[in-house]
Amino acid sequence: MADSRSGPQPIHSRSQGRRQSVLSEFIPESLPYPPSFLATSPIVREILARDIAECSSDDDSQTQVSDAESQTDGRPEDAKLAFHPNGVAYGSGYSTIAIQGLDRPVPNPREVEDSLQAEISLLRDNAILPPKHxxxxxxxxxxxxxxxxxxxxxxxxxxxxxxxxxxxxxxxxxxxxxxxxxxxxTLPTPPAEEIYERFEEAVAAQAIKTTWQRETKTLVQYAAPLIVTFLLHYSVTIGSVLTVGRLGMVELAAVNLATMTASITCYVPVQGLSTCLDTLCAQAYGSGHKHLVGLQAQRMTWLLWILMVPIAVLWWFSEPILSAMVPDQETASLAALFLRVLIVGMPGVAALESGKRFVQSQGLFHATTYALLIGAPVSFALNYLFVFKFDWHFAGAATAMAITQNLLPLLLVAYVRFLDGSQCWNGLTRKAFSNWGPMIKLALPGMIMIEAQFSVLEILTIAAGQFGTAQLAAQSVLVTVTSTSFNIPFPLAIATSTRVANLIGAHLSDAARVTARVAIVAGFIVGCFNLTVFVVLNETIPRIFTEDDEVVGIAKRVILVCALMQIFDALAAVSHGILRGVGRQAIGGYANLFSYYLVALPISLSTAFALDWKLSGLWTGLTMGLAVVSALELLYLYNADWESAVAQAEERMKSEDVSNEAKLSPA
Known part of the structure; x- marks a missing residue:
């Protein structure tokens, strides 16, 4: 019987070199793959090695030993089908394609168990194990x-x-x-060790297949809780927009300008920088050094808080800058007021991003959802109380958002303190102020990529402001609606990237192709569903946000363009998720930047101003940009060499193996 610890066995394509397509069995010559994307692993090893060396006191050594002993006998190296939803920690909230993931995390005990159950399901589907019932x-x-x-x-x-x-x-x-x-x-299920061995034997014998029914069920199981989490998270913004829309057209325009500016200058950079914790915290936990998980989260939180000082100064004195961006001075003044109030919520934004990675690395993916289940209703209640009961008007909505931003990390702390996750927290330490250089080096690429993508939306918001307050108010409605709808295909893309990556890592390229096909069809169905909702409710949806007839009329017309965009938005998200799963996330990033800056932005500005389509022109360009993104990525997948992806995934995972004691132990 083959020993699964000896490593994966070489798999030969049944097509004998013929390139397999995601979309068809009859494909042309494939495009060659670019070099592997392996840059971050040495930095991760450097960071963890330094932290282990610095935390070598007697107390810390005892903690390390205790951590190593507390590792379950789940043999994480064999957990090839574990669910690692990296994207759950940095949901974008806007109609754009998410930043690529970083290194493949080390599975934690919960994920090892999930991986075991996934292997059992495939073995039962292939009649290698007896049925469950x-x-x-x-x-x-x-x-x-x-x-x-x-x-x-x-x-x-x-x-x-x-x-x-x-x-x-x-x-x-x-x-x-x-x-x-x-x-x-029906026989009893064999023990875990035997299941691992049977799975490796079946893979080596090319006996593992899957069906679209199995992959559909798996993607639904993965994506459903993420959709709930993403919608709850974005509901905090929705609550403010809905409340402000009842105050008037100017207020609705101002909240769009303020929230978009806040996203570009603060929220998006914070999300981009903290993505490095997806790797650092997961690798620290998986390697047995659980006390380093809290250290990494602390270090990132302090870094983000320091970076927020100049951002807070910028927000406090933002009125002249905003006045230069939009012609209406009242809109600029209200947006500046909103930003000044939001300064109070800055610490909570940073703490939440670090806290989400802290619990996620331990497999506590529902912790954030539980916090949002409390925080989201509180946000709506505070908006109603401050805006209408206390008569704080526009400032009340900003106050409600700022309080909610600080409440969410406190709820997450309460979850860790009283429920689960405290085993990775050893208290505050001065070591969090050391070893910043490698962490910043690891975090910067993520911030730059996601900032480049979101900047296009800020440009379009400023452009919308040039057409008047009503157009900017309608832009607020459209951005909120399309962002909400995007929180369905984006979690699906995260689930897809996870499943494809796991199947590729397990040398199941045929199964990965089935998952890719299912995901593309599912993305198209989701896009059609969103399109139908937008078309049928093209007037009802804007009236949920405002009663101003002029704003409703503009949004009613433009939302039809946004409806068409839903199909391309969903397909682009899912195809990018597949690329991320096969380790080709750089392709998606380049296609994304090309489409936004060389297609979407020029078409948006030319149709909006030269053809005088105004807001319709802006969204037409964005729709065409997404169409190009989805076309480029699907074309690449159509010509993808999946067997090559399996080989490159094996090399990539070897390079990312930071659990090797020789690499992690201090010199």
Whole structure:
């Protein structure tokens, strides 16, 4: 019996070198892959090695030993199907493609268990393990049709028996039909060690296949909780926009200008910088040095708080800058007021981004959701209380948002303190003020990429302000609506990247292709669903935000352009997720920047100003940019060499193996 610890066995393509397509079995010559994207792993090793060396006191050494001993016997190196939703910690909230992920995290015990269950599911689907439940052998037409459509079992889809062929009549056939209730033999599930070995043997023998039913079920299981989390997180912004929209057109325009400026100057850079914790915290936890998880989170929080000082000064004196951006002085003045109040919420924004990575690295993905389940309703209540009951008007909405921003990390702290996650927290330490250089070097690429993507939206917001207050107010409605709708395909893209990466890492390229096809179809369905909602409710949706007829009229027309954009938005997100899964995230990043700056932005500005399409022109350019992004990425996937992706994934994972004691132990 093969030992799974000996490493993955070489897999040879059944097509003998023929390149396989995601979209078709008949494909042209494929495009060559660029060099592997391996730059961050040495930095991660450097950071963790330095921290281990600095935390070598007697107390810390005892902590390290305790951490190592507390590792479960789950053999994380074999957890190839674990769910690592990196993107959950930095949901974008705007209609743009997310930044690429960093290194593949080390699985934690919870994810090891999830990986084990995923392997069991595939082994059962391929009849390598006995079924979980006794299976009825009814042979009537409807049961066979049900199995053909919904069963995840391979044997139900390979050479299936004719659906409408009558079953042979035998002595035991019931007179009233229905078939005999025969059952398959059900045996106990083998222990984890045996499952790992059987899985490796099956992979080496190319005996693992999957069905679109299995992959659909898996993607739904992965994406559903993320969709809830993302919608709850963005609901904090929605609450402020909905409340301000009741105050008037100028206020609605001002909140759009303020929140977009806050995102570009603060929220997006904070999210981009803190993405490095997706790797650092996960690698520290997975390597057995749990006390370093809290240290990394502390270090990033202090860094972000220091960076927020000049940003706070910029916000406090932002009125002259905003006045130069938009012609209406009242809008600029109110936006500056909103930003000044939001300064109070800055510490909470930084703490939440670090805190989400802190709990996520431990597999506590629902911790943020629980915090949002409390924080989101509180946000809506505070908006109503401050704006309408206390008569704070526009400043009340900003105050509600700032309080919520500080409340969410406190709720996360309460979860860690009283429920789970405290094992990685050793208290505040002065060591958090050392070893910043490598961390900043690791964090900067993420910040630059996501900042470059979001800057286009700020440019379009400023352009919308040139057409008057009503156009800017309508822009606020459209940005909020499209951002909300994007929180469905974006979690799907995260789930897709995880599943594809895991299957590629397990040398299951055929299964990864099935997942990619399912994800593309699912993205198209989601886009069509959003399109239908936008078209059918093209007037109802704007009236949820404002009663101003002029603003509603503008939004009603432009939302039809946004409706078409939904299909490309969803396809671009999903295709980027697939690229991230096969380690080709750089391709998506380049395609994204090219499409936004060389396609979307020129078309938006030319149609909006030269053709006088105004807001419709701005969104037309953005729609065409997303169409180009999705086309480029799908074309690349169409010509993708998946067997090469398997080989490169193996090399990439070797380079990212920071759990090796020789690399992590201090010199």
């Amino acid at each position: 006794p299976r009825s052998q009814r042979n009537n037409v409807f049961w066979r049709l049900y199995r053909r459509l919904f069963s995840t079992k391979i044997k139900d889809h390979e050479d299936p028996e004719p659906i409408f062929q009558d079953a042979p009549v035998v002595e035991t056939t019931p007179l009233l039909g229905g078939g005999t209730p025969e059952v398959d033999e």
